[in-house]
Every structure is written in structure tokens, then in C-alpha cells.
Amino acid sequence: MRTDLHLLYICGSHYRNCCKLYSVVVTNTRTLAARLTGVQRYASEIVNRLDSKIECIAPAAALDGVAGHAWEQLVLPTKLKGRLLWSPSNTGPLLVQRQVVTVHDVVPLDHPEWLNPKFAAWYRFLLPKLIPRVRRVITVSEFSKTRILEHVKVDPSRVVVIPNGVDSRFYPRTEKEHADVRSHLELPSPYYILSLGSLEPRKNLERLLKAWAMIYEELPQDVWLVVAGAKGKAQIFRDVNFDVLPPRVHFSGHVPDQYLPALYSSALGFVYVSYYEGFGIPPLEAMASGTPVLTGNRTALTEVVADAGLTVNPMDVEAIADNLVRMVNDATLRETLRQRGLLRAKKFNWDDITACTWQVLQDAASE
Numbered sequence: 001m002r003t004d005l006h007l008l009y010i011c012g013s014h015y016r017n018c019c020k021l022y023s024v025v026v027t028n029t030r031t032l033a034a035r036l037t038g039v040q041r042y043a044s045e046i047v048n049r050l051d052s053k054i055e056c057i058a059p060a061a062a063l064d065g066v067a068g069h070a071w072e073q074l075v076l077p078t079k080l081k082g083r084l085l086w087s088p089s090n091t092g093p094l095l096v097q098r099q100v101v102t103v104h105d106v107v108p109l110d111h112p113e114w115l116n117p118k119f120a121a122w123y124r125f126l127l128p129k130l131i132p133r134v135r136r137v138i139t140v141s142e143f144s145k146t147r148i149l150e151h152v153k154v155d156p157s158r159v160v161v162i163p164n165g166v167d168s169r170f171y172p173r174t175e176k177e178h179a180d181v182r183s184h185l186e187l188p189s190p191y192y193i194l195s196l197g198s199l200e201p202r203k204n205l206e207r208l209l210k211a212w213a214m215i216y217e218e219l220p221q222d223v224w225l226v227v228a229g230a231k232g233k234a235q236i237f238r239d240v241n242f243d244v245l246p247p248r249v250h251f252s253g254h255v256p257d258q259y260l261p262a263l264y265s266s267a268l269g270f271v272y273v274s275y276y277e278g279f280g281i282p283p284l285e286a287m288a289s290g291t292p293v294l295t296g297n298r299t300a301l302t303e304v305v306a307d308a309g310l311t312v313n314p315m316d317v318e319a320i321a322d323n324l325v326r327m328v329n330d331a332t333l334r335e336t337l338r339q340r341g342l343l344r345a346k347k348f349n350w351d352d353i354t355a356c357t358w359q360v361l362q363d364a365a366s367e
Contacts, residue, residue, distance in 0.1 A: 025054045025361050026080055028087040030072055033062035038281045039104055042140070042164055043088040049354040054086070069122065084365040090123070092130055099134040100364045103127065105144050105278025109151045114201050128152050135364040138357065140164050140279040141300035160360050163303070164279045165350035169261050172290035178266035181259050188250050192226040193324060194267035194291070202276040204296070204314050211320035213246035219328050228252040228263065264289035269327040269334065272296070275314040280304050284348055287341030292334045294323050308344035309337055
């Protein structure tokens with residue numbers, strides 16, 4: 001898989017020259033009022049770097065659900081005045097052809113059963129119609145591009161892969177910072193494997209817990225599994241009994257953004273055995289924080305981690321368990337993965353990603 005930015009799109013000196021000739025681009029920032037997720041982080045990182053080169057347009061007040069989509073489809077097109085629109089968050093107005101849309105994944109097309117039925121129905125209607133109409137589609141992995149082309153008839157050259165980046169806040173932290181975050185989040189031990197993400201079916205929490213139940217007795221008694229992230233709707237977990245957990249599992253709930261760097265950095269390792277990801281920012285943040293990672297080997301995660309982490313079949317509970325034991329018990333392995341991860345994370349730089357994105361917008365505007 002090609003993940004280096006210079007292999008993905010024309011950037012560098014060409015970017016610096018074309019910046020002098022930019023046209024006005026309008027950015028659809030309707031979703032930035034929502035709680036910061038991977039999609040919102042992507043948009044905010046690039047929007048902040050483009051700054052004066054773009055105009056951001058959003059509703060006067062935050063709008064969710066039907067009201068938000070109605071504003072986007074009916075009101076936003078009236079504000080463009082012929083300018084190019086960039087919609088960075090999986091959605092955009094169908095009436096606007098002079099548009100670039102970023103599609104991070106096509107979960108609604110691949111697995112609508114994982115989503116709220118109304119949400120899934122809307123995106124299953126929208127994406128197959130929007131993608132062929134716009135001038136360019138940006139997506140964040142070769143995997144996501146493959147899935148887009150599987151579902152939608154569109155010229156592959158109009159679908160451009162530009163990966164996500166990692167924020168400079170994520171780097172190895174001091175022991176004092178480690179102690180402070182453990183105290184603030186009331187973690188039960190300084191020695192823990194961290195799992196982070198919204199608690200939804202594709203994150204594969206059930207198999208992770210089964211794997212932990214198989215091996216916790218083999219590990220030192222002060223090693224815990226810490227699961228951080230906002231809990232999804234109860235019906236998503238109707239087949240999992242969260243009242244009966246294996247020993248030494250701690251659910252921290254949602255972790256405020258400012259605590260994430262030290263939470264990653266303090267962990268013995270980071271496990272992310274999701275079986276569907278359009279990209280996978282958390283493993284990248286963990287690697288940048290100097291934390292060894294264990295991920296699933298499906299979808300886009302191997303593009304992010306490459307040989308800098310352990311990868312397993314996310315459906316294989318025993319393989320997950322065996323690699324958790326390796327990660328905890330083998331200090332030499334952890335140090336090797338730590339060094340590889342730090343080097344790997346440097347390849348995903350938001351400044352370079354912004355340069356590539358701006359070039360795509362310029363190309364689309366000049367058509």
C-alpha cells in the first residue's frame with residue numbers, strides 16, 4: 001500500500017507555487033460544532049492550516065440530524081456564489097457539482113446494520129448520488145478508495161487518496177504527566193493496556209474482552225485493560241453482557257481531549273482490533289506517543305501501521321490473546337515497536353496533508 005504523501009499526490013514546490021494563484025474556496029464546516037471525532041479532527045486540522053485561503057460557512061447555530069442536513073442541502077448552495085465548495089465530512093449538497101467532498105469511509109454502504117437505521121438510509125441514498133456528481137473525491141486510504149469504487153460508478157482518477165495525520169500534541173510524555181493523568185482519570189494501576197474508541201460493534205470489544213478473559217491470569221497482577229471511549233447506544237450491545245466483565249477491566253468513559261496524549265504515552269501498549277476502519281487515527285496517535293500498538297489486519301489499519309506494530313486477524317480471539325501476552329511480557333518487543341512506531345508516525349504530517357488537499361482543491365477549481 002502506498003502511504004507516503006509524495007507518492008499519493010503532487011505536492012511540495014508545486015504546492016508553494018500554486019498557493020499564489022488560489023481562487024476562493026468555501027468550506028462546509030457544518031459538522032465542526034459536533035463533539036470532536038476523527039472526522040471533525042481531520043476537518044479542523046486542515047481548515048486551521050488553510051486559514052485565509054478559504055471561507056468557512058456553517059449554520060448560525062449548531063444543527064443536528066434532519067435540520068442539519070436540510071440546511072446543507074437547501075441553504076448552503078445559495079451562499080456559494082459560484083465558488084468551489086469543499087465538504088470535508090462525508091456529506092455535501094447534491095445541487096452543487098462544483099464541489100470536492102471527502103469521504104472517509106463507506107460504512108453506510110458496506111454495513112448499514114451497524115448504524116442507526118435513519119442515518120444509514122440517508123447516507124445510502126446520498127453517497128451514490130453525490131460521489132459521481134462532484135469534481136473530486138478525497139478519501140483517506142487505499143482501502144476506502146477500493147470500497148468507493150466497488151459501490152459507485154466513478155472515474156478512479158477522480159478519487160484521490162490523502163491519508164489522515166497526527167497532531168503534534170502526541171509525543172512521549174514525562175513520568176509526572178503519566179502520574180497526573182492516571183490520577184485524574186482514577187485508573188486502577190500504572191500498568192495497563194489501553195483500548196480507545198467509540199464502543200460500537202465494528203470496534204470488536206466483545207472479542208477483546210474474551211481474549212482478556214483468556215489471559216489475564218498469565219499476566220502480572222497489577223496489569224489492567226483500560227477501555228476508554230464514549231459508550232454507544234444500549235441496543236448496539238444487546239448481545240454482550242457488560243454487567244459481567246473479566247477481572248481487571250476498567251471502563252474510563254469518555255476521556256477529554258487534553259488527557260489523551262498522556263493516557264496513550266503512559267500505557268504499556270495500545271490495542272485496536274477493529275474489523276472495519278476507513279483509516280484509524282487512534283493507532284497513529286498511539287505510535288506518535290511512543291506506545292506499542294496491536295491492531296486488526298483488515299481494512300485500512302495495515303496501511304497506517306505497516307510493520308511498526310503487531311497485527312492480527314480481528315476475528316481470532318486466541319490470536320488477540322496471544323499477542324496481548326507478548327506485548328505485556330516482552331519488554332524488548334515493546335521497545336522495538338516503540339521505535340518503529342515513532343518513525344512511522346512522522347510520515348503522517350498535517351502540513352503535508354494540507355498541502356496535498358489544497359492542490360486537489362486548486363485542480364478542481366480550475367476545471
